[in-house]
Amino acid sequence: MREILLLGQQGQVAWELQVALATLGRVTVWGSQELDLADPDRIRDRLRALEPQIIVNAAAYTAVDKAEQEPALCQAINATAPGVIAELAREFGALLVHYSTEYVFDGTKTSPYLETDTPNPLGVYGASKLAGEQAIIQAGCAHLILRTTWVYGNRGKNFLLTILRLAAERPELKIVADQVGAPTWSKSIAMATSQILARCGDRDPATISGIYNLSAAGKTSWHGFASEIVDRYRTQFPDRALQVTDIVPIPASDYPTPAQRPAYSVLDNSKVLATFGVQLPDWDLSLGQLFARW
Incomplete structure (x- = not known):
């Protein structure tokens, strides 16, 4: 039975992975209590x-705005630690699966980003994730770097839960409408990861190592996502009152944040489909599945 180490016990994707990876081997889960990723010696x-x-x-360090005030800690967790882990993976012949983000891009494209597009992160968080990718590649271990986008789920901190909380408190929500992406369910990411690992089989790691986009199909704006969340919640739970009556579209310029976000966050997923036969559902279909299983 293969020994699998999962890092990130409480994160949205990590939580789903604890179930999804169980069929592939014996899973050991380490959270921040078991392993401080800011301590390279402890990692080793x-x-x-x-x-x-x-x-x-x-x-990962995922507090995008807070990262602007904590660049050293963000860099340690998102860049230095993955490099150390990759060096160890090479040392004892392990396969490293690592999650990255569309924040490595600046969002100036108007067509889905390919893995080969030139990165240009806009803030500390994106720069740290890009540095982590580069450190893994430079270490030379067998690796799968999975870039995803707009991750949400029914636990942790994410856009979906924030919208539901605010919708229960306020009659009006103002939501950015000029940033576009593909909301991606954490459960879909975990299930796809398990499928990818199962289909690696005995294939030469050198032939499959690399960066792969892994996000939901389709696209929407934050405003569109918020509107769909509220509509589906009301349909699924008609007896649970929400206060919101109006969801107002606004430009990103009306909602300034410490870290600049990409205006376009859609990823092209054709590489992961061609290599592993894995394809995530359309974002709104996954959202419906989440509410059906809530």
């Missing part, structure tokens, strides 16, 4: 003691 000691065959790194 703990991973060498375990020597897993597969490492799935779903841990």
Whole structure:
């Protein structure tokens, strides 16, 4: 039975991975209590003691705005730590699965981003995630870097839960309408990761190592996503009152944040489909599935 190490116990994707990876081997889960990713020496000691065959790194510094005030910590967790993990993976022949983000791009394209497009992050968070990708590649281990976008779920901190909380408190919500992306359910990411690993089989890691986009199909704006969340919640739970009566579209310029967001966050997923036969559903279909299982 393969030894799988999952990093990131409480994160949205990590939570779903604990179930999704169970069919592939014996899963050891380490959260921040078990492993401080800002401590490279601790990473080395703990991973060498375990020597897993597969490492799935779903841990990250994800506070995009706070990162502008904590660049060193963000860099340590998102860039330095993945590089150290990758070096260890090469040392004992493990496969590293690592999650990245569309924030490595500046969002100036008007067509879906390919893995080969030139990155140009707009803030500290995106720059740290790009540095993490580069560190993994430079380490030379077998790796799958999975870029995703607009991740949400029914636990943790994410746009969906924020909208439902605000919709229960306020009659009007003002939501950015000129940023476009593909909301991606954390459960879909976890299930796709499991499928990808299952289909790696005995294939030469050198032939499959690389960056892969892994996001939901379709696209919408934050305003469109918020409107769909409220509509589906009301349909699914007609007896649970929401206060909101109006969801107003606004430009991003009316909602300034410490970190600038990409205006266009849609990813082209054709590479992961061609390589592993994996394709995530359309974003609104996944949203419906989430509410059906709530």
